[in-house]
Amino acid sequence: MKKIEVIFRPEKLEPLKDKLLEAGIQGVTIYQVHGCGNQHGWIAYHRGNEVMMNTLPKVYLMTVVPDDQVKSFLQLIKEITYTGTVGDGKIFISPVEACIRIRTDETGDQAL
Template identity: 60%
Template sequence: MKKIEAIVRPAKLEALKDAFLEAGIKGMTISQVQGCGNQHGWKEYYRGSEVIVNMLPKIMLTVVVEDDKVNSTVELICNTARTGEVGDGKIFVSPVEQVVRIRTGESGEGAV
C-alpha cells in the first residue's frame, strides 16, 4: 500500500473530491495548509509598510491506495488539479507498512 499526499490549490478541492468518488477512491483526509514554493507569495501594504506574504493557502489531500492503483491515482490528481500555472502543487508517494481499522481491529488492505 502507498500513501499519496497531494498539495493543491483550494479551488481544486471540489473537483478532486468528485473525481476520487467517481474513481472509487474513498477514505480521503483533507487538511487546510499553508506553504510557499516557486510562487514566492505577493506584496501587500500594512500601515504604509510593504509586507511580503509568502505563505499561501493550499489544500492537502491524503489517500492510501493499493500498489497497483498508485499510478492511476497520481494521474487522476494531476489531470484534475493542473492549471498549467506556477502553484499547482506537488504529490508525494510513500510506503505504508500497516493499516488498522480502530473500530473492528481489521488490518491490512481490508482496513483501507
C-alpha cells in the first residue's frame, strides 16, 4: 500500500472528484490549505501599504491505495491537475506499513 498526498490548485478539485468517482477510488481526505512554493504569491495593499501575500490557496488530498493501483491513480491525478504553469502542485508517495478498519478489524488492502 502507498499513501499518496497531493497538493494542487483549488479550481481542479471538482474535475478531480468527478474523475475519482468514475474510477471507483474511495476514501480520500481533502483539506483546503494555504502554502507557498515557486509561485511566491502576490502583492496586495492594506491600508495603503504594500504587503507581500506569500501564501496561496491550495487543496491537499490524501489517500491510501493498493500497490497495483498506484500507477493508474498517479496518471489520473497528473492528467486532471496539470496546467503547465508554476503552481500546479506536488505529489508525495510514501509506503504504508499497515491499515486496520476499526469497525470490522479488517487489515491490509481489505481495510481500504
